[in-house]
Amino acid sequence: MASRPLTPRRPWEDRRVVLGVAGGIAAYKSVELARNLTRLGAQVDVVLTSSAKEFVTPLSFEAVTGRAAHQSLFSAGDSALHIRLAREADVVCVAPATANLLAEAAHGFAGDLLTTLLLATEAPVVLCPAMNHHMFRHVQTQANLEVLARRPGYLVAGPATGAMAYGEEEGPGRMLEPEEIVEHLGRALAAGPPWSGLPVLVTAGPTREPLDPVRFVGNRSSGRMGYAIAQAAWRRGAAVTLISGPTALDAPVGVERVVVETAREMQAAVAKALPGSRVVIMAAAVADFRPAATEASKIKRNGAPFEIVLEANPDILVETRRSRTPGAVVVGFALETGDLVTNAGAKLKDKALDLIVANDPREEGSGFEVETNRVTLLDQEGNTEELPLLSKAEVAERLLDRIEPMIGATGAASRTKGGRPRSRSR
Numbered sequence: 001m002a003s004r005p006l007t008p009r010r011p012w013e014d015r016r017v018v019l020g021v022a023g024g025i026a027a028y029k030s031v032e033l034a035r036n037l038t039r040l041g042a043q044v045d046v047v048l049t050s051s052a053k054e055f056v057t058p059l060s061f062e063a064v065t066g067r068a069a070h071q072s073l074f075s076a077g078d079s080a081l082h083i084r085l086a087r088e089a090d091v092v093c094v095a096p097a098t099a100n101l102l103a104e105a106a107h108g109f110a111g112d113l114l115t116t117l118l119l120a121t122e123a124p125v126v127l128c129p130a131m132n133h134h135m136f137r138h139v140q141t142q143a144n145l146e147v148l149a150r151r152p153g154y155l156v157a158g159p160a161t162g163a164m165a166y167g168e169e170e171g172p173g174r175m176l177e178p179e180e181i182v183e184h185l186g187r188a189l190a191a192g193p194p195w196s197g198l199p200v201l202v203t204a205g206p207t208r209e210p211l212d213p214v215r216f217v218g219n220r221s222s223g224r225m226g227y228a229i230a231q232a233a234w235r236r237g238a239a240v241t242l243i244s245g246p247t248a249l250d251a252p253v254g255v256e257r258v259v260v261e262t263a264r265e266m267q268a269a270v271a272k273a274l275p276g277s278r279v280v281i282m283a284a285a286v287a288d289f290r291p292a293a294t295e296a297s298k299i300k301r302n303g304a305p306f307e308i309v310l311e312a313n314p315d316i317l318v319e320t321r322r323s324r325t326p327g328a329v330v331v332g333f334a335l336e337t338g339d340l341v342t343n344a345g346a347k348l349k350d351k352a353l354d355l356i357v358a359n360d361p362r363e364e365g366s367g368f369e370v371e372t373n374r375v376t377l378l379d380q381e382g383n384t385e386e387l388p389l390l391s392k393a394e395v396a397e398r399l400l401d402r403i404e405p406m407i408g409a410t411g412a413a414s415r416t417k418g419g420r421p422r423s424r425s426r
C-alpha cells in the first residue's frame, strides 16, 4: 500500500476537508491522513472527539495541517463553529469512525462538535470504521452501518480485515490505510456526471500462455497503463471492473479486479463483464499466440532442440462486437513499431472502435515497464491527437477527458467532431 502514488493534485487544491477523529487506536493513522491531504493542497480542519484526545493530541494535527484542531462545540468567541465548518466543508471524513460514533451518527445524536457538524453539513460524508472485530460484527453495529450506507451523500469506506490491537486474532475492523482514504475522499470530491455509477470495463496487463507447468509465452506488459485508467475512471465516480493478466501491481482502490492468466480466460472474463458496460477500454497486451500443446510435466532440456507450435488466440476485442451494449464507447490500444497512424487507423476500423490509443514501445519513455507514455489518439472521424510524453496517470486522465463527451451519444453521428475535449474543472 505504501508505494501507491497519491492522487494527483487536481481535485484537492484549496478544497476544504473536515477530518473528524473519534476515539480509537487507529487515530494515530489519522495524523498521516491529515498530512497527506495537506500535502495534496487541501485545507484540513480537524475535529477531535474528547476520547480521540486520549489517543492523539490536537497539537499533532495542528503541526501537520498548519491549522487549528477543534475540540469543543463551545469554543470561546465562536459559538457557530459547527455551522461554519459544516458549511465550508467540501467533504467530511470521519476516520476512525468508532462503533460509538457510528451509533451516534446513525441515530442523529448531536452531543459534541463532530456529531453536530455531521447533522449540519450538506457536504458528502465518508465514514472509515475502525474497531475490534467483535464490535464490528455486532448486530447493532451492522444495523447502524446499514442505515448510514443507505443515507444519501454518505459512503462507508472499509474496514479492512487484518491484525487487531490488543493481540486479538485477525478480523474485519482495521481502518483503511491513509492512502486509500485519500482515494475515497478524492472520489467524493471529483465524482460527477457522466461518470458517477457508470459501468466501465478495463483490461490490462499481459496474458501468459503456458508451455508446461513452469514456462509460458508472454510479453513485457506491466499493466501500468490499464491500471492507471481503471483508477482514474473510479476516481471520477465510475463502477470499474478491471480484468487483469498477471502483474506485480496492487489492485487499484475501489476497483473490482478479476485476475486471469491466459487470453482465453481473459476472453471469458470480458464476456461476463461486458453486458451493461458503457465504456470499454482494452489496454491489455493479449498474447496473439499460444502453444498448441501444453505439456503436463516440465519439458526436460535433454529433448532439445525442439519446436514449439503456436496457434492463434481469439481477438477478444473483435469478439466483443456481437455483445457490446448499444451506445457503449469502445476504446482499443494499438502497439505499433512502424506506420503508427496507418496501422492504428486500420485496427480502429477492423475492431469497430470509437477511439484507439496508439503507441510505439520503442520510443523513449513509452511502452512497457516505464511510468510514462507518449500516445496518439485516433477517432472514427479521422481526428488524430498526439499527446506529449506524460505520466501514465496523466495519459489516463487525458484519455478519459477525450471519452467523456462520447458517453451517452448513441451513434457516431452525434459524437463530438474533433475539437478540444472538454476539460474537467477538478
Ligand code: CTP
Residues within 6 Å of the ligand: 203, 263, 282, 283, 284, 285, 286, 287, 288, 313, 314, 315, 316, 317, 318, 331, 332, 333, 334, 335, 336, 347
Ligand atoms: N486485442 C485483443 N485480443 C487479442 C489481441 C489484441 O483484444 N488477441 C486488443 C488489445 O487489447 C488492443 C487491440 O486489440 O486493444 C490491439 O492490440 P495489438 O496487439 O496492438 O494488435 P493486434 O490486433 O494483436 O494486431 P498485431 O499484433 O498484428 O499488430
